[in-house]
Amino acid sequence: MIKRAVFARELGVPIVMHDYLTGGFTANTSLAHYCRDNGLLLHIHRAMHAVIDRQKNHECNR
Numbered sequence: 001m002i003k004r005a006v007f008a009r010e011l012g013v014p015i016v017m018h019d020y021l022t023g024g025f026t027a028n029t030s031l032a033h034y035c036r037d038n039g040l041l042l043h044i045h046r047a048m049h050a051v052i053d054r055q056k057n058h059e060c061n062r
Helices: 002-011 025-037 047-054
Strands: 015-019 041-045
Touching: 002 015, 002 025, 015 025, 025 041
Parallel strands: 015 041
Antiparallel strands: none
Protein backbone atom coordinates (compact mmCIF):
# COMPACT_ATOMS: atom_id res chain seq x y z
CA MET A 1 0.00 0.00 0.00
CA ILE A 2 2.90 2.33 0.59
CA LYS A 3 3.98 1.89 -3.05
CA ARG A 4 0.51 2.87 -4.19
CA ALA A 5 0.50 5.90 -1.90
CA VAL A 6 3.90 6.95 -3.25
CA PHE A 7 2.59 6.60 -6.80
CA ALA A 8 -0.54 8.59 -5.94
CA ARG A 9 1.61 11.33 -4.45
CA GLU A 10 3.76 11.43 -7.60
CA LEU A 11 0.59 11.87 -9.66
CA GLY A 12 -0.54 14.69 -7.40
CA VAL A 13 -3.54 12.84 -5.98
CA PRO A 14 -4.54 14.47 -2.66
CA ILE A 15 -6.51 11.55 -1.17
CA VAL A 16 -5.66 7.85 -0.76
CA MET A 17 -8.46 5.38 -0.01
CA HIS A 18 -7.92 2.06 1.75
CA ASP A 19 -10.20 -0.72 3.01
CA TYR A 20 -9.72 -1.28 6.74
CA LEU A 21 -10.82 -4.90 6.94
CA THR A 22 -8.85 -6.27 4.00
CA GLY A 23 -5.77 -4.18 4.73
CA GLY A 24 -5.37 -5.03 8.37
CA PHE A 25 -4.34 -2.95 11.35
CA THR A 26 -0.60 -2.83 10.64
CA ALA A 27 -1.05 -1.81 7.00
CA ASN A 28 -3.54 0.88 7.99
CA THR A 29 -1.20 2.25 10.64
CA SER A 30 1.79 2.30 8.30
CA LEU A 31 -0.25 3.95 5.57
CA ALA A 32 -1.62 6.52 8.03
CA HIS A 33 1.90 7.46 9.13
CA TYR A 34 3.09 7.75 5.52
CA CYS A 35 0.12 9.90 4.51
CA ARG A 36 0.49 12.14 7.54
CA ASP A 37 4.20 12.63 6.91
CA ASN A 38 3.71 13.38 3.21
CA GLY A 39 0.66 15.63 3.24
CA LEU A 40 -1.87 13.13 1.90
CA LEU A 41 -5.39 12.67 3.18
CA LEU A 42 -6.20 9.06 4.05
CA HIS A 43 -9.77 7.82 3.71
CA ILE A 44 -10.23 4.42 5.32
CA HIS A 45 -13.52 2.76 4.48
CA ARG A 46 -14.96 -0.57 5.51
CA ALA A 47 -16.79 -1.89 2.46
CA MET A 48 -15.80 -5.46 3.25
CA HIS A 49 -17.50 -5.04 6.63
CA ALA A 50 -20.88 -4.68 4.91
CA VAL A 51 -20.36 -7.93 3.02
CA ILE A 52 -19.59 -9.82 6.22
CA ASP A 53 -22.54 -8.27 8.07
CA ARG A 54 -24.98 -9.48 5.40
CA GLN A 55 -23.95 -13.09 5.91
CA LYS A 56 -25.61 -14.67 8.92
CA ASN A 57 -23.05 -17.47 9.17
CA HIS A 58 -19.76 -15.64 8.61
CA GLU A 59 -18.14 -17.30 11.66
CA CYS A 60 -16.22 -14.19 12.72
CA ASN A 61 -17.81 -14.20 16.18
CA ARG A 62 -17.32 -17.86 17.08
